[in-house]
Amino acid sequence: MYSNKVVLYSFLLCYTIPCIMSSISQKHRDFVSEPMGEKLVTDVAGIGDVLGKRLEDAGFNKAYVLLGQFLILHKQEDLFTDWLEITVRTNSKQQADCYNCLKEWCDAFL
Numbered sequence: 001m002y003s004n005k006v007v008l009y010s011f012l013l014c015y016t017i018p019c020i021m022s023s024i025s026q027k028h029r030d031f032v033s034e035p036m037g038e039k040l041v042t043d044v045a046g047i048g049d050v051l052g053k054r055l056e057d058a059g060f061n062k063a064y065v066l067l068g069q070f071l072i073l074h075k076q077e078d079l080f081t082d083w084l085e086i087t088v089r090t091n092s093k094q095q096a097d098c099y100n101c102l103k104e105w106c107d108a109f110l
Contacts, residue, residue, distance in 0.1 A: 028097065031063075032104045039063040046090070046097030054088035070102045077103075 028045035042052035044063050060066045073079040080102075081095035090098070 025097070028101045028104070031101050032108055035109060036064050036067065036105065041066050044098055045101035046094040046099075051088050051090060051094060058087055066098075067102055067105070070099075070106075075103060075106060 025045055027043070031039070031043055031045060039062065040052070041047055041055045041060055041063055042049060044066060047055065047066075055061070055066065060069065069083065070080055073083060077099050080099055081090075081092075084090040084095050084098060
């Protein structure tokens with residue numbers, strides 16, 4: 001017989017990890033899977049056409065320029081997400097998606 005801990009652990013693996021993994025978009029997976037190069041700012045998860053245009057108007061046309069701002073703000077989530085909200089009027093989901101995408105890219109390539 002299995003102990004209660006083993007059953008609980010198995011349940012958590014089967015039901016919570018797929019939920020976490022499914023919340024990561026294909027756009028996020030694509031972005032973090034390769035070097036940044038000349039990717040557009042709209043290639044970053046959380047940044048669609050409307051926010052991309054706002055970022056371009058603010059001088060952030062390429063993903064590496066947005067990454068520069070992320071690094072200037074010391075990869076600190078609260079500073080970066082506040083900056084996004086103030087600069088291009090992002091919502092909390094867009095902020096989190098963008099932050100997590102850039103952070104994971106940095107973890108993989110820097």
